[in-house]
Amino acid sequence: MFNEFNLENFENSKIELETLLNSSRKKIDELLVIEEKSYENFVKPYQEIGESINEFITPIFHIDSVKNSEITQKVYEDCLPLISDYETEISQNDNIYTSLKDIQDKSYTSLNDIQKKVLENEIRDFKLSGCHLDNNKKSRLKELNLRLSELSHKFSQNLLNATNSYEMIIEDFEDVKEIPQSDLELAKFEEEGKTKYKFTLQMPSYIAYITYGTNRKKREEIYKAYTTRAPENGKLIEEILKLKDEEVKILGFDNYASYSLATKMANSEEEVVYFLEELAKKGEHRALEEIEEIKEFAKKDGINDIKSYDLSYYSEKLKKAKYDLDEEYYRPFLEQNSVLNGFFNFLYEVFNIKFTQTNAKTWDDKVKVFNISEDDKIIARIYIDLEARSDKRGGAWMNNWHSYYIDKNGKEQLPTAYIVCNFPPSTQNTVSLLRHSDVVTLFHEMGHALHHLLSNVSEPFVSGISGVAWDVVEFPSQFLEYFAYDKEVLKLFSKHYKTAEVLSDEAIDRIIAAKNFQSSLSMLRQVEFALFDFMLHQKLYTNEDEIQKLLDGIREKYSVIKPPKYNKFQNGFSHIFAGGYAAGYYSYKWAEVLSADAFYMFIDSGKVLNRELAVKYKNIVLKNGGSKNMDELFFEFANRKPSVDSLLKIDGIIS
CATH class of the missing domain: 1.10.1370.40 (Neurolysin; domain 3)
Structure with a gap:
């Protein structure tokens, strides 16, 4: 009934994938020689070929995210060029594209709505993949797709390595006295007959200290470590943006944002920017009130210059004071x-x-x-x-x-x-x-x-x-x-x-x-991320300084509290640099x-x-x-x- 999750032969995945892809190529060639092509004899088996590849490759890429090791990284890196080459090769195949177009033209009245949707999507995606271009441009797109896949994986791996390489050891109980007991138990360890506490950049641990850590210097220490992770990703971002810009220019788009919208419900770049700016306008007044409330509350502790690394700590205290809401009570x-x-x-x-x-x-x-x-x-x-x-x-x-x-x-x-x-x-x-x-x-x-x-x-x-x-x-x-x-x-x-x-x-x-x-502060934060992502892809930003200036400009306009200059949020923005949300975080x-x-x-x-x-x-x-x-x-x-x-x-x- 279900295929089992089985990676017993994991280290040989590259060989198995090569065999599968060669078999798939052969099957597609067999489909292409059918003289009277129809939805049933061409489109249906064509989809099943695609599904069989997805079913094989998904666990291999998945395991690298959930059980990361040198072996999973190697297998991922071995398989990536194979699948990237294959997908580019198929998506640029004029014969498949022409066959789909012919079936759409000849059989449109006899197809049901779902079949029509499959063909519309596929024909659109073939155009977006450059199947209509000459061989030199197709070859370049193939190179770009592979390199972008490699950069995306490297970005994610750098972030994971940086997250795992940091730990903050605390010996003074005064610095952890407000940490919830369940979090404290996870942080506690014994060394040389002394009780100590270890906090890392893994999310449960990081949240525990940034939200409940009593020592302000320690809060800044872990905040700084978190917001400066993987500085090498700055150079990867430069290359990602450059290659994406080249890719969409080859495909005939002005920028990556317009290319991205070709497969989305939003109709234009202007519509997206207007939508986000309107949300910001409607939430700005309330957000300013919310930040003032935190500032006033922090003054009780003698904090007159509240910083980004204070926000979670004093927000939690304020929430408890306003609503008698202690998250630890609920856990x-x-x-x-x-x-x-x-x-x-x-x-x-x-x-x-x-x-x-x-x-x-x-x-x-x-x-x-x-x-x-x-x-x-x-x-x-x-x-x-x-x-x-x-x-x-x-x-x-x-x-x-x-x-x-x-x-x-x-x-x-x-x-x-x-x-x-x-x-x-x-x-x-x-x-x-x-x-x-x-x-x-x-x-x-x-x-x-x-x-x-x-x-x-x-x-x-x-x-x-x-x-x-x-x-x-x-x-x-x-x-x-x-x-x-x-x-x-x-x-x-x-x-x-x-x-x-x-x-x-x-x-x-x-x-x-x-x-x-x-909620208004949260909404403005999301608008800040979304505008940064979308505007970053509306023209080519060529270096880290230009990218930082764009982010600073958006923060100047929409952030009610400015993060410190060392905050390099973009280097950890995996949604858009290692996920599928480039020019789409507004979603x-x-x-x-x-x-x-x-x-x-x-x-x-x-x-x-x-x-x-x-x-x-x-x-x-x-x-x-x-x-x-x-x-x-x-x-x-x-x-x-x-x-x-x-x-x-x-x-x-x-x-």
């Missing part, structure tokens, strides 16, 4: 297994899907695997890897492995996906206790996963998240996040890990009341308009756990995957266009 109620089981109960309540743990092979003992069923029929499988490790890339993400589709023999292929997070690790002596923000992250990544796993689209290239425009791919993930603040939902899993006591209504009310704490806010508006339908219905509405959302938005444009699906679900005011209301920025 015993948010034990990882309890959260996961309660989360599954919620998903059954609203979407009628059931999670059953299975003993499938994984890459780490802490990874859990679940089969997902609907009406007693198994429809998907998910791998969940939640805890931070030193050999694991930071952050949180969903990775799709298999897609749902009906193959050329009429057989149903079931989807699989991975969810990866970096939550506080469990040990022999300590359980993994989450922050509420961790719970929100879990909901977010599951939103992505369900978008992929609940698809029932028969064509793989538009099934699940495949074929979904990048600036709306965050819609389902952000939509699911909102449920993590609902009282009924929280009561499903917020049980004390020792006493089984359920979190009180009063305690939950404090979480809900604090939801929009500093988080763009899609949030859809997610906020969709969630308001549940609020307006008077019942957040509204199964009827949730099943409608599942059947229209999730099950259709990328087979229709998201604006069409949203309209079908809501019977109206989305409004940006819903986002501003749900964030408490306007009433």
Whole structure:
């Protein structure tokens, strides 16, 4: 039913990949000699060839992110040029492109809407890959694609190496006296008969000190280490930008931003910049009030010149004072297994899907695997890897492995996906206790996963998240996040890990009341990142100084508190330099308009756990995957266009 995660022959992956790619080339050549090509005899098997390659290569690239070692790096680097060359070669193949065009022209009236969408997307992507260009330009594009893939991987590896190379050792208990007990236990070690505490740049550890560390100098020390990681990435960024600019100029675009928008829902560069600037204008006044509130609070400690490394510390204290909200109080109620089981109960309540743990092979003992069923029929499988490790890339993400589709023999292929997070690790002596923000992250990544796993689209290239425009791919993930603040939902899993006591209504009310704490500051921060990303790709910035000037200019205009000059945020901006968000980071806010508006339908219905509405959302938005444009699906679900005011209301920025 499902392919097992099996990397026993991992070190020979290059040889196996070469064999697979050569076989795929042969199969495509066989397809191309068919005289009367049709959707069934050409497009369908062509998609399946692509799926088989994705199914083979995904675990190889995935393992380098979650179990990084010299071996995984070598195998990744061995396989990367092979897959890059193959993908470029296929995407520039005039014969495939012409065949797809011919099928579209001859069979258009007999094709269904999903088949038409597959052809539209593929023909568009062939054009964007330069299949219409001469051989010299195609050859250069091939070189550029390979080098950009290498740089992206190097950027990510540098960041992981820098994260793992730093540690801050503290011996004086006064410097850690405010650190929550569960974090302190993870940091504590004995050396030469003395108790000491180690803090690293791995996210749970870094957050613990920057949020609760009493010693201001130590807070700056770890903040500086975090914001100056991987300085060598500065030169990689220069090369990435130069090569991307060359690539899109060959393809006939003015800049990388316009190239990026060719596959997104936004219509123009001006529309994106206007959208972000409008959000900033609407949130600026409130953000200034929020920062003044922190400054006034810090003055009680004699801090009259609040700095970036003070913000988390004093924000946490202010939140506790305003809402009587102490994150540490909640963590015993948010034990990882309890959260996961309660989360599954919620998903059954609203979407009628059931999670059953299975003993499938994984890459780490802490990874859990679940089969997902609907009406007693198994429809998907998910791998969940939640805890931070030193050999694991930071952050949180969903990775799709298999897609749902009906193959050329009429057989149903079931989807699989991975969810990866970096939550506080469990040990022999300590359980993994989450922050509420961790719970929100879990909901977010599951939103992505369900978008992929609940698809029932028969064509793989538009099934699940495949074929979904990048600036709306965050819609389902952000939509699911909102449920993590609902009282009924929280009561499903917020049980004390020792006493089984359920979190009180009063305690939950404090979480809900604090939801929009500093929401305008948060929005301006996202706008700053998004504008920096988008403007960086609107023209060629040739060196680190120019890039820094652009970022400084955006900060001057939109940041209510300026970070120190040593802060080199861009060197760690893996979303755009080692991920798929280049000239697309704005997508988080763009899609949030859809997610906020969709969630308001549940609020307006008077019942957040509204199964009827949730099943409608599942059947229209999730099950259709990328087979229709998201604006069409949203309209079908809501019977109206989305409004940006819903986002501003749900964030408490306007009433």
